[in-house]
Amino acid sequence: MVLPSSEAATRSAMHDDGLISSPGAWAKEVRQSAAERAQNQGLPERRDEYWKYTRPDFFVQESVTLEAQVSPKIQIFNNQLKAEILFENAVLAAETLPKVANCSIESLDDAADLDLHWVSDIYGKLELAGQYPVRRSLAALNTAKASQGVLVHATGQVSDPIRIHAVCAGRTDAIIHHVVKVDAGASVTLIETGQYGARCNVVMEVEVADTGHFHHIRVQDDHEIHALTHIFARIGADSTFKSFTMTSGGKMTRNECILELIGDNSAVSVAGACLGDNDFHHDDTVFITHDAVNCESRQVFKKVLRNGAVGVFQGKILVKAGAQKTDGYQISQSLLLDEDSQFLAKPELEIYADDVACSHGSTCGAIDEQALFYLRSRGIPEAKAVDLLTLSFMAQAIEEIEDSKISAAILNHLTDTLEAR
Amino acid sequence: MLEIKNLQVQLEEEDKQILKGVDLSLEAGKVHAIMGPNGSGKSTLSYVLSGKGGYEVTAGSAHLEGNDILSMEPEERAAAGLFLAFQYPVEIPGVGNMTFLRTAVNSQRKLRGEPEMSAGEFLKVVRAKAKDLKIDAEMLKRPVNVGFSGGEKKRNEILQMAMLEPKMCILDETDSGLDVDAMKLVAQGVNALRDGKRTFLVITHYQRLLDHIKPDVVHIMAAGRIIKSGGPELALQVENNGYSDLLEGSA
Numbered sequence: 001m002v003l004p005s006s007e008a009a010t011r012s013a014m015h016d017d018g019l020i021s022s023p024g025a026w027a028k029e030v031r032q033s034a035a036e037r038a039q040n041q042g043l044p045e046r047r048d049e050y051w052k053y054t055r056p057d058f059f060v061q062e063s064v065t066l067e068a069q070v071s072p073k074i075q076i077f078n079n080q081l082k083a084e085i086l087f088e089n090a091v092l093a094a095e096t097l098p099k100v101a102n103c104s105i106e107s108l109d110d111a112a113d114l115d116l117h118w119v120s121d122i123y124g125k126l127e128l129a130g131q132y133p134v135r136r137s138l139a140a141l142n143t144a145k146a147s148q149g150v151l152v153h154a155t156g157q158v159s160d161p162i163r164i165h166a167v168c169a170g171r172t173d174a175i176i177h178h179v180v181k182v183d184a185g186a187s188v189t190l191i192e193t194g195q196y197g198a199r200c201n202v203v204m205e206v207e208v209a210d211t212g213h214f215h216h217i218r219v220q221d222d223h224e225i226h227a228l229t230h231i232f233a234r235i236g237a238d239s240t241f242k243s244f245t246m247t248s249g250g251k252m253t254r255n256e257c258i259l260e261l262i263g264d265n266s267a268v269s270v271a272g273a274c275l276g277d278n279d280f281h282h283d284d285t286v287f288i289t290h291d292a293v294n295c296e297s298r299q300v301f302k303k304v305l306r307n308g309a310v311g312v313f314q315g316k317i318l319v320k321a322g323a324q325k326t327d328g329y330q331i332s333q334s335l336l337l338d339e340d341s342q343f344l345a346k347p348e349l350e351i352y353a354d355d356v357a358c359s360h361g362s363t364c365g366a367i368d369e370q371a372l373f374y375l376r377s378r379g380i381p382e383a384k385a386v387d388l389l390t391l392s393f394m395a396q397a398i399e400e401i402e403d404s405k406i407s408a409a410i411l412n413h414l415t416d417t418l419e420a421r
Numbered sequence: 422m423l424e425i426k427n428l429q430v431q432l433e434e435e436d437k438q439i440l441k442g443v444d445l446s447l448e449a450g451k452v453h454a455i456m457g458p459n460g461s462g463k464s465t466l467s468y469v470l471s472g473k474g475g476y477e478v479t480a481g482s483a484h485l486e487g488n489d490i491l492s493m494e495p496e497e498r499a500a501a502g503l504f505l506a507f508q509y510p511v512e513i514p515g516v517g518n519m520t521f522l523r524t525a526v527n528s529q530r531k532l533r534g535e536p537e538m539s540a541g542e543f544l545k546v547v548r549a550k551a552k553d554l555k556i557d558a559e560m561l562k563r564p565v566n567v568g569f570s571g572g573e574k575k576r577n578e579i580l581q582m583a584m585l586e587p588k589m590c591i592l593d594e595t596d597s598g599l600d601v602d603a604m605k606l607v608a609q610g611v612n613a614l615r616d617g618k619r620t621f622l623v624i625t626h627y628q629r630l631l632d633h634i635k636p637d638v639v640h641i642m643a644a645g646r647i648i649k650s651g652g653p654e655l656a657l658q659v660e661n662n663g664y665s666d667l668l669e670g671s672a
């Protein structure tokens with residue numbers, strides 16, 4: 001996908017006729033302007049302020065340097081959900097697209113033939129809106145080049161979660177672009193598990209209409225992976241948007257989430273629980289814009305790091321003039337299990353309204369010796385006691401998940417992952 | 422059961438001696454009480470016996486059924502049968518009380534080479550024991566000690582003791598912060614565990630707990646030493662005259 005210079009990248013995107021022309025006229029235009037956008041802005045470089053704590057090298061370099069691990073040791077949600085979509089080696093297995101009541105699920109690859117107007121209203125549009133005030137050229141490049149992804153349109157209450165599961169092998173370079181639209185009064189939960197490629201550039205654009213509800217759960221537990229993900233969401237009035245990510249694998253992951261609250265009385269939450277070990281770098285970058293009255297936004301990120309793992313958090317709440325009664329909450333905390341690991345945090349608030357309540361806190365601490373002794377005095381061996389305190393530390397992030405069945409599954413998965421290491 | 426000889430302890434961080442030679446011999450099945458003014462080293466003794474970090478043993482020994490416990494990890498001491506009911510039980514958010522109890526029970530069994538308790542059996546046992554202590558299902562589900570009242574925390578300590586069935590129980594000021602009813606409930610829980618073999622070391626500042634848990638032997642601790650030992654009447658003497666007589670007598 002990605003090339004050393006933005007010019008080369010754009011050239012490649014423009015000349016790759018297969019990608020540009022196949023999904024029809026609307027797509028061609030969007031893709032071309034996205035490619036130009038990426039070229040004009042330039043790809044991220046190490047000296048960019050926004051990439052201060054995470055090196056963009058792996059995401060912009062030409063070659064994929066790691067092999068994907070074929071399948072993870074521990075699996076989650078396997079054969080538990082009715083609606084499952086499979087990606088194999090970064091390609092959607094279209095025959096797996098499930099039929100779901102109150103919801104249409106299509107392949108991005110077929111978007112042009114299907115004449116899905118709603119997709120052309122969103123594809124590349126939310127990504128474009130998210131290019132200001134911070135440029136996100138790799139997301140623009142994704143819009144230009146992605147041919148694989150799912151288009152999910154919830155028109156009513158979708159009772160069961162829809163799971164996207166990805167498997168891959170070798171040095172797959174995955175460029176995936178999902179589009180989600182949640183209509184008024186509709187609700188849907190999307191679960192992403194597995195690994196699209198040894199290197200991934202994943203964009204998800206989400207439009208939540210007034211009184212719509214969208215829940216997103218993501219499990220990143222694979223190894224040998226370089227993943228860059230972007231969620232761009234626009235949220236209407238009286239609606240909810242919640243995204244939770246559990247990360248326990250991968251060498252280099254950056255999850256960006258760019259939310260814009262444009263309707264009154266809505267609530268959004270972006271949360272993450274991250275378990276880092278050894279050669280592990282994990283970056284959560286969140287940008288939430290309040291442009292409506294009486295909305296609540298929550299950012300809850302917990303990272304437990306050891307053996308030199310690095311955690312990064314960049315979180316911003318922007319409250320525009322007139323976005324009164326905003327309630328913004330942001331907490332990013334790390335538990336460092338040794339002195340080799342580190343946590344770098346940059347919490348930011350920018351507020352142009354006067355009647356708002358915003359709080360943010362970022363902490364970095366070691367294990368609580370008193371609690372550790374308490375557990376050990378009950379006969380719990382030290383390693384197990386540390387695991388329990390790790391779960392304890394992450395609890396607040398997991399509590400952001402609304403569906404108790406899903407949060408129980410995540411908790412089990414975390415417990416199993418801790419036990420296996 | 423527990424033999425403590427000339428135990429001398431100082432803080433690891435600073436050169437401050439807290440225990441200055443403690444001797445105690447607890448026979449199996451007996452209840453010993455330690456009373457003493459605040460700061461005399463009672464909690465330190467209980468922590469050092471159960472293996473808390475931050476203390477350095479400079480002399481002396483402690484043996485549980487002949488085994489040198491001071492060289493063991495805290496979890497090994499617990500598996501060997503030692504239990505400390507904390508003066509200040511620790512809150513652990515996000516970890517359910519039930520999960521905690523089951524992990525503790527099965528960890529000890531594993532360390533002792535015994536088979537784990539099944540989920541069903543555990544549930545049955547914990548429910549019965551919780552009921553005796555008036556601990557409801559709600560409290561079992563809640564995160565460990567989070568949002569518990571003082572009395573609930575202490576009852577939860579006794580529940581852990583009942584589940585773990587230790588040989589040697591140390592109770593550190595289990596009565597502090599309890600009203601009379603709560604104290605009776607806790608005392609009942611402790612008395613129910615007396616079986617002629619299980620041994621208790623009850624640390625308390627006041628005599629009133631000893632009205633409910635009758636001690637065989639009472640020790641008075643001051644400035645890091647046991648200054649006097651005697652029968653239950655010693656506790657009554659403290660109740661009536663305070664510690665000053667005893668302290669003067671020892672000086």
Ligand SMILES: Nc1ncnc2c1ncn2[C@@H]1O[C@H](COP(=O)(O)OP(=O)(O)O)[C@@H](O)[C@H]1O
Binds near residue numbers: 432457459464466
């Ligand atoms: N970790 C510690 N750091 C500093 N001082 C301590 C520590 N533990 C105990 N002490 C000191 O040791 C003495 C005995 O304390 P403690 O054992 O708590 O007494 P008691 O339980 O009898 O009230 C007190 O002077 C106390 O301040």
Ligand SMILES: [Mg+2]
Binds near residue numbers: 465
């Ligand atoms: Mg004390």
